[in-house]
Amino acid sequence: MKGINTKIIISFLGLTSMLNGVFMLIAVPFSIYHNEPEQWGILKAGITTILLGFLLWFFNRNAPKNLHKKEGYLIVTLGWLMLTFTGTLPYLFTGSIPSVTNAIFETISGYSTTGSSILTDIESMPKGILFWRSATHWIGGMGIIVLTVAILPLLGIGGMQLFMAEAPGPSADKMHPRITETAKRLWIIYFLLTFTEFFLLKIAGMTWFDAINHAMATMSTGGFSTKNASVAHYDAFPIIQYIITIFMFIAGANFVLTYFALKGRISKVFKSEEFKYYFFGTIGVTLLITFLIINFQDPNLGTSLTHSKPWGETENAFRHAAFSVVSVLTTTGFVSADFTMYNGMVTAIIFSLFFIGGSAGSTSGGIKIVRHIIMIKSSFYEFKKLLHPNAIIPVRYDGVGVPKTIIYNILSFFILYMLIFIVSSVLLTFFGLNFESAMGAAASSLGNIGPAIGSVSPVDNFAHLSIPAKWFCSFLMLIGRLELFTVLILFTPFFWRKN
Numbered sequence: 394m395k396g397i398n399t400k401i402i403i404s405f406l407g408l409t410s411m412l413n414g415v416f417m418l419i420a421v422p423f424s425i426y427h428n429e430p431e432q433w434g435i436l437k438a439g440i441t442t443i444l445l446g447f448l449l450w451f452f453n454r455n456a457p458k459n460l461h462k463k464e465g466y467l468i469v470t471l472g473w474l475m476l477t478f479t480g481t482l483p484y485l486f487t488g489s490i491p492s493v494t495n496a497i498f499e500t501i502s503g504y505s506t507t508g509s510s511i512l513t514d515i516e517s518m519p520k521g522i523l524f525w526r527s528a529t530h531w532i533g534g535m536g537i538i539v540l541t542v543a544i545l546p547l548l549g550i551g552g553m554q555l556f557m558a559e560a561p562g563p564s565a566d567k568m569h570p571r572i573t574e575t576a577k578r579l580w581i582i583y584f585l586l587t588f589t590e591f592f593l594l595k596i597a598g599m600t601w602f603d604a605i606n607h608a609m610a611t612m613s614t615g616g617f618s619t620k621n622a623s624v625a626h627y628d629a630f631p632i633i634q635y636i637i638t639i640f641m642f643i644a645g646a647n648f649v650l651t652y653f654a655l656k657g658r659i660s661k662v663f664k665s666e667e668f669k670y671y672f673f674g675t676i677g678v679t680l681l682i683t684f685l686i687i688n689f690q691d692p693n694l695g696t697s698l699t700h701s702k703p704w705g706e707t708e709n710a711f712r713h714a715a716f717s718v719v720s721v722l723t724t725t726g727f728v729s730a731d732f733t734m735y736n737g738m739v740t741a742i743i744f745s746l747f748f749i750g751g752s753a754g755s756t757s758g759g760i761k762i763v764r765h766i767i768m769i770k771s772s773f774y775e776f777k778k779l780l781h782p783n784a785i786i787p788v789r790y791d792g793v794g795v796p797k798t799i800i801y802n803i804l805s806f807f808i809l810y811m812l813i814f815i816v817s818s819v820l821l822t823f824f825g826l827n828f829e830s831a832m833g834a835a836a837s838s839l840g841n842i843g844p845a846i847g848s849v850s851p852v853d854n855f856a857h858l859s860i861p862a863k864w865f866c867s868f869l870m871l872i873g874r875l876e877l878f879t880v881l882i883l884f885t886p887f888f889w890r891k892n
Contacts, residue, residue: 396891398464400456402471403449409472410446413479414439416528420483423602424521431519434487441486442479463888470880473871477501480529489522498855498863503529505874506756508616508726508843509866511856515621520602523619527606533874534613534644534756535583579648582655583756587612590640597632611640614757616726616843623728623851624716631712634729638716645723645751646671666791667752667763674762675718678746682714682739683707689736721746724758726843728851744846747836748814758841758873760810764803766790771800809877814839817869824862834858838869 417439424432480500484490490499495511502509503526512518518526587608594604603619610617620626627633643651650668653661662668687710716729721743732743750759770788777786787794814835821831826848833845834855844851855863872880882888 396463397467398457398459398461400453401458401460402464402467404453404456405468406471406475407446407449407451407453409475410449410479411443412446413476413532414442414444414446416532417442417483417525420521420525420528423524424519427520429519429521431487431489431521435483435521435525438479438482438486441482445479466879466882466888469875470883473504473875476504476529476532477871480504483522483525487519487522489518494860494863495856498867499526500529501867501870503527503615503617504533505841505870506530506533506613506615506724506758507838507841507870507874508610509837509849509855509870510617511854511858511863513854513856515619523606524602526617527609527615527619530613530615530617531587531609534615535579578652582648582652583612586640586643586651590636593636594633597636598630599627599633607637608640610727611637611725612644612756614641614644614723614725614751614755614841616720618727625729628729631708634712634716637727638712638719641719641723641725641727642675644725645719645755645757647752647754648756649754650752664791666766670766671752671762675722678722678742679711679715679718682718682735682742683711685739686710686714686735689739717743718746721842722749722757723751723755724840724842726837728844731851733846733850740846744833744836747840747842747845748811750840760807760840763790764807767795767800767803768807770795771804806877809881810839813869813872813877817865820865821862824865825859826862834862834866835869838866839873841870841873 481496484496591608713730751757817835830847837845
């Protein structure tokens, strides 16, 4: 189409595919180590993906280097679709997930860091496939687009448009004036935190294979586990659950603030309004749920309470409360206990967290805390305007006035998000789910969370969904991961009009 640099888009998709194929090949040694015949299918998938990417890049390598907003949005959305379709190849070539629909669902759930699964017996899956499944989380967590932005200047292409489309949240805080350096530093922090958690989980009692998989799934706020019972499998190892809780919390925080913390600038971290709401809000909700669990004598904890110690019940309730709150709030989706088995108040509180999300600039999904802060402040601003209609009262965030354009963008995002949730809940009932399950599946998919309520609760999965429901949830996971506008703008007629 005239006006859009299609060659640079295809070239970028080729580069994305090649990088994805390289990650696939990393899964091969895991399969070889465990002497699995699936090693050949994974190898074939990796080579096929790299070859496809090379051809797309090679025949378009001399494309004009101009990159504008339209190309940026197309590259991000089509890049994620390229990741998804090539990411299904290890599942299809090994026969681990022979259904195309199921393979698409599992793959996009991985890249979008949702963590919903159609697998009914995870522990029987080949180790190489389980590693690839976790790797899709790790790639999607920070966004392979941001990784590619770090090397685009080598090709003479600017990357700011891609970074803004990949991370379109309202936060404009920058670690470094150059976007390339920002992307590189983000990935260094991401890698170091993943390795640190892997090391701690290994010391705490996990096998090296389980430790690396859970570390990748934690830092990406993904939630894929190598165990059928998720992290509940390690209920006898409280230290493991505490380690994962801490790293889920870190992954749900703004990575820019994590960078400042690692540089020793702790005061800058606690000056952030969003972090203060995130930190104290997590503590407050955790203590409330702990209180409700203890006082309502939740039967779900009965078999695991340490009755020989007076603080055993309290510690166990606090641990499961903290784990569930952080897991849902950061949209990770790991499970230490079935929160739908608690009393109704606890389930309602946790479900409300589905609509909060983590911090802007983190790997988590959802609406994001900063948007809620600005919406609440904007509402109080309107109350003040009723009393003082002629007063100029700016909405401030971190001590700085928020432009009205950002406020309007946030309000539009929230209205669109809730509208999509309501419509999706209704549509999923037409696809065979009861209303409770439909609301759970819609909220979980759109917020990239994983476990939900109803028939898609933490002890269930998405395998029983109809084919149309799985495709629809896959679409919700994609638009949720890219924060709605990046994808939905492609469906507007004015996007395709010539400038």
